[in-house]
C-alpha cells in the first residue's frame with residue numbers, strides 16, 4: 610500500500626505537466642536578465658576606461674579598472690547561475706556601447722561612480738520586486754549584491770576624493786603620478802569587494 614502511494618506520488622511529480630521546475634516569476638526573471646546585461650555593460654565601461662587610462666600612461670589606474678571589469682563579469686556569472694539554479698530561463702542580450710572616453714582622470718572616476726550608482730538602483734529595484742512577491746530566496750541572494758555595491762560605491766568615492774585632493778580637472782603631472790602610483794597598490798592595500806562580509 611505504501612509502495613503504491615509512493616509510486617503515485619513519484620509518477621505525478623515526474624509528469625511534466627505537474628512539475629513546477631521554474632521557481633522564478635516572469636517579473637523577477639526579466640529583471641534578473643536585465644541585470645545580467647547591466648553587469649556586462651558595467652564590465653564594458655570599465656574596459657573602455659582601462660584602455661583610456663593605458664593610453665594616457667596611467668598604468669596603475671588602467672590595471673585597477675581592468676581588475677574591476679573582471680568583478681563585473683563575476684557578478685554577471687553569479688546571476689546567470691542563480692537563474693539557472695531556480696529553473697529560470699537565462700536570456701543573453703546585446704550589450705550597449707560604453708559611451709565616450711573621459712576627458713581627464715576626474716571625469717573617468719565620475720563615470721565609474723555614475724555607473725555604480727545606476728547599478729545599485731537597478732539592484733534595489735529587484736530587491737523591492739522580490740520582497741513584493743515574498744520570494745525570499747531571491748531576496749536573500751540579492752543581499753550579496755547589495756553589499757557588493759556598497760563596497761564598490763565606497764571605492765569609487767575614494768577614487769574621486771583622491772583626484773579632487775590632487776587638483777580635480779586641473780590635476781598636475783605630479784598629482785597624476787601620485788594617484789597612479791597609489792592605485793597601482795590598491796589590490797594590496799584595499800579590501801576587494803568580494804572579500805567583504807556578506808549577509809549570505
Ligand SMILES: [Fe+2]
Pocket residue numbers: 648651680681684728
Ligand atoms: Fe556589478
Ligand SMILES: [Fe+2]
Pocket residue numbers: 651681725728761
Ligand atoms: Fe560594480
